[in-house]
Amino acid sequence: MSKRHSAKHKLDRRLGENIWGRPKSPVNKREYGPGQHGQRRKGKMSDFGIQLRAKQKLKGYYGDITEKQFKKTYEEASRLKGDTGQNLIGLLEQRLDMIVYRAKFAPTIWSARQIVNHGHVLVDGEKCNIGSRRIKPGQTVSLSSKAQEMALVMEAQALSERDVPEYVAPDGAAKITFNRVPTLDEVPYPVKMEPNLVVEFYSR
Known part of the structure; x- marks a missing residue:
């Protein structure tokens, strides 16, 4: 558990958001990123970067889901009727x-x-x-x-x-x-999740 606990806090700092809403999150003390260059002004992120970040944030929120598992869930969501982003959230919340x-x-x-x-x-x-x-x-x-x-x-x-x-x-x-099965607006995420950008990421 200690190794995962550390990784969890690293994810918070890398993304610059307290994605689980926990009071012990390091983002509560330092909003800038880790490392010696963490306080530098960040350049404008590309569309790919924005989509990748949205994917990392959503995937990270659900813990130790592997990239293979997450992509498989996305593919299943894309085969269901309706909005793929909403379907993805529904499938993840059913775990x-x-x-x-x-x-x-x-x-x-x-x-x-x-x-x-x-x-x-x-x-x-x-x-x-x-x-x-x-x-x-x-x-x-x-x-x-x-x-x-x-x-x-x-x-x-x-x-x-x-x-x-x-x-x-x-x-x-x-x-x-x-x-x-909940919709996106029913799920109590502490931060804004953007499954539509995750769909764009995998649809490239």
Whole structure:
């Protein structure tokens, strides 16, 4: 976890934005980039640079998703009916690890992935340890009795920095129902996400 924790803060500084809205983000203290040239005035970014940055920000927000996984999700979104950008957000928000994070069962997306990987999460009452599993509307996600006593989970539920979104309906302290696939404006991103630029990046 320590290695990923460090990488997370590096991503915040590189992008110059507190993309998870965490109070410990280094961007809260230093808004400029890392390194000896971090405080230099930046030149105008090219269209490709803007698109790449939007892709890195969205992909980084969802934790340890690889480039291959992210592109595969984009390709699936492009095959669905409707707006590809909206479809991409919907598919990413249906991931089990993200729903665990949205339900405030974990303080970060990394710890949500860890809780799932260690077998502490149940989908419709059955144990599931695959963070990328896609949850369908109407399905329930709950914590095992052991997980409910974990300090990490209790810490997450006490966090005041974020709320449980409407498309995740709590049923007590350790169970939620995934109501519907959200649209972009329903997802509580701390910073502006631009999936339309991600679509442009992959459509080149």
